[in-house]
Amino acid sequence: MPSTEYNASQKQRMLEHARAAIARELGYKLARCSAEEPWQKEERAAFVTLNHHGQLRGCIGSLSAHQSLWDELSYDACAAAFRDRRFAPLSRDEFDDLDIHISILTPTQPLAVDSEQALLSALRPGVDGLVLEEGVRRATFLPQVWEQLPEPKRFLEHLKRKAGLAEDYWSDTMQFSIYQVTDIGE
Known part of the structure; x- marks a missing residue:
């Protein structure tokens, strides 16, 4: 590792x-x-x-x-x-x-969630980056994005938009994974 x-x-x-x-x-x-x-x-x-x-x-x-x-x-x-x-x-x-x-980035870890509420409850604002995958659509937000979008619901809505999905979109085929980062800046 x-x-x-x-x-x-x-x-x-x-x-x-x-x-x-x-x-x-x-x-x-x-x-x-x-x-x-x-x-x-x-x-x-x-x-x-x-x-x-x-x-x-x-x-x-x-x-x-x-x-x-x-x-x-x-x-x-x-x-x-x-x-x-x-x-x-x-x-x-x-x-x-x-x-x-x-x-x-650390290696991504899949999140097994069966609802949007379960996903929102599993997220750790300021800690987790999130990857959303739905069919050919894929998008991620680094953990630093929590600074601009500190509420999990808004964070997820913006990530869905980034993936080309509606903010209120949900499907049982959506897949999510999380990761953390070592952040290095000037």
């Missing part, structure tokens, strides 16, 4: 690594830092969230581990900066005022 605790130096290196990946894509000449330590080589799921002047500027990641943490952070940082369909690609003018947040 990969570690979920990182020291201050490791966290700083992750943030610098993500920022450097974006800078290289913008044309800045920076050397690549290879993954030489065991924690960098662990397969981990992660998300990189970018904020510009306090506003969301991009957020991309994966829910399941499929590559090293170091490769995942490079990929997610560049994807959040240049390939998040909600935003135009990041410009050099925005780069200096960019805040980077990294969320390293």
